[in-house]
Amino acid sequence: MDKPILKVEGIHAFIGKHHILQGVSFEVKEGQITVLLGRNGAGKTTSLRTIMGLVPISQGSIQFKDQSIERLRPFEIARRGIGFVPEDRGLFNLLTVEENFRVAMLEENENTKKRLEMIFEIFPDLRRFWKSKAGILSGGQKQMLAIARPLINPNELLLIDEPSKGLAPIVVDHLIEAFHRLKEHTVIILVEQNFYMASQIGTHFYLFDDGRTVHHGRMVELIQNEEMKNKYLGISTIPSRGIQD
């Protein structure tokens, strides 16, 4: 219970000539929802992609359940039990909701059926639109589908990139509820720009700046730390009072 399920140590990564990740380290344990925070371009999405094997690392190590996965190909990593929801959702719009799940399903048995029931419980709209093409769903529903898809497998780790992007606040609230329910089933790493959402569902955080992880801790600590929020996220909840102070 105390060993981290995922351990990322000192990874460096290049995209073309750009040194995007210059030393990223973090770890997550069971029961946690870890949020990766930081400004745009700080390396959060790239970190997720390196875990998934979509971006090669030049240095460092990535360990999942005590096994090195940094040299594996994406489909091998997926088969180890890691699910990935990219920023653009990665839906197959011309396929139906059902077919989207079919592609995602790695095996078909009793457990799959049970998991599907659970998915329908959290995201009832998916049952209604089961036979419809994914492309006609609304923004919020698409996001639900994108997050629900990897749940059909017994994934122990879920990587989700900016789930609340482009969603209306009421939909975000629904998502937050869904995440609370998901927490019991799988470990989640989230990249999130929306601090409200991040603070509502995250248990732990890592702050990214310029391709490095600079701070981490429990979410409750960050919520109260105005200085850090301002410095790394450029947000502040204190109304500005002018130049002095």
Place this chain on the structure above:
Amino acid sequence: MKEKSLTPVQQFRLREKRERFRKPSIYIKILFIVFLLYVPFLFQSFELIDVIIKVIIFSTLVASYDILLGYTGIVSLGHVLYFGIGSYLVGILMGKWGWVSYGSLGLAFLFAILISGILSVLIGFFSLRIRAIFFAMITLAFMEFAFILASQLRGITGGDDGISFKLPGILSVDFTLGKFGGIDVTGRIISYYFIFLACFLLFMMMLRFVNSPLGRVLQSIRDNEQRSIAIGYKTYLYQVIASTFSSCVAAITGGCFALWVRYVSPDSSLSVSIMLDVLLMVIVGGMGTLYGGILGASFLMVARAFLPKIQYLVASIFPGVPFAIRFSERWLLYFGLFFILIVYFFPKGILGTLEEIIDKKRKD
């Protein structure tokens, strides 16, 4: 007194001018030109002169293609269409319509440039708006279409048999200026110099074009189109300009080719196999380096001329074994294999790989 500061391009040019006579490459170039000028006096064998003039013509053609492919990044598979237009215009005016005179020759070239230019703009308008890969396929289709048109419209183009024709005045085969420097200066020799001059000028123009500010914009479009658009360049316009310029050059080389062989037919000027040759030459020589065209063309023309001789050699070693004969006969087989290997190991071509090596040495 205010000093007018120079733009980066101007600074670069100034530096180039100053260093010009220190670089070894300029001497190689001068030597090469002198060599070419001297060729008719050097070699009595007509076959050799034939190979060399073809190298000159195709170098220019390939260089024009390189502007499109290597500098602007437009993948066209129908470039030889303009080559064919140039050839056919010379052939039709001189041959079909029998207007054998300097004036009509000039007119032929003029029309070739005009028609190629207009066609290029039209195709560009239509096709540059779609994905690059479609453009490649569509240009191929258009060229095939032109090929079939040329084969079918016997009345205008002489069909599959093509058109043979004579040249005017000092260019004609019968003409001779008399002896000079040990050889008989015939119309052929004069044609040689005429074509050489034309291609030389074209090549200089292309160099100028590529090194101008316009040329740099084209390279920026090739490297990162989105960025160029973001900076404010109407990339589409530049692409059309580059494409039109290169088509016109191709058309002129086509006319020169027809001038030399005094014959034009679908197979000799409009076929896909010529396009394949150009592709091979550009990749062997190196994309994005105009001089690569010269290397590629030399390589291919020389190989073409001498491989059949090697074939006979090999065939004579294994007499009476039909399979062996067939294997050695079909040198195209090795051509294809060679093509594949070059793309695999030397995607930058001879010149490109050389440049890379030199660059690496400079960094150390």
Place this chain on the structure above:
Amino acid sequence: MGGIFLIPLLLISPKTYCTLTISGLAMGMLLFLVASGFSLIFGFLSVLNLAHGALFTWGAYISFTSFSLMNRWTGWGGSESFLSNMVIFLLSLLLAGLFVGLLGMMTERLVIRPVYGSHLFQIFITVGAMIFLEELIRVLWGPDDEVMPVPISFIGSLDFFDIVVAKYPLVAIGVGIILYLSIYLILKKTKIGTIVRAGVENPEMVQVMGHNIYRYFTGVFAIGSALAAIGGGMWATFVKSINPAMGGEVIVFALIVAIIGGLGSITGSVIGALMVGLSYNYVAYLVPKAALGITMLLLVVILLFRPTGLFPEGT
């Protein structure tokens, strides 16, 4: 929109129209076989395979050789029985498909894999492969044209109420429809087919979901090549001759059909192919020299209104 194809009725007698329609549909089916392979390969692997025409030619030659050999053993090709003819015909096509499918797999592994991601180098390297494969045919079979044997019962025509319908085109249409339906059903109903359809949209995501997309790449390439081969065998039977350069002539048509139909879509290939086949035949009858022009015109018109083809990126 399909009504456009009834316009020629104004200019041609109904009986001739029927004959032309049948041959147009047959030509369309043959084009479909070649174009669909190319379209699927481009849609799924994002690879421009200019050697596709050479694989077509290989298909023709393999079915030529296998047909001749089998006929020598069994004589089914020369018999009057439609059934024996069909069996030997289909077997020769099957063999062609299998052999070229394997050839395709090798080509994908050796020649295509190194150039994934760069359309330009794909053009270069597949051109080299095309030259090599074509020349290999000249080495193995000789450079001359050969006569393609046609099963006896396929020759000639039937007389339906005064309408002359050539027999072989009917066979071609039949085989074409069966193949189209088979592929369509595989794509729609099986898990593998669904994964392929998903891969046409987003290959990276398919990998992320745990599927070894490289295996699928090889598979789709093999099937696309096999389709071209079957198309080659059938085309050869249609024109009753084979020569090493036949691929080059057909590939341009196939290219046009694939673009018109939308790259990556089987249904698009079928519809595009039928459009091209029909229009070519009608125009060839009315104004022989304009036949090719109509195909180009079709291409231009469709691209002006739908730059990505009729059915972009999907069935």
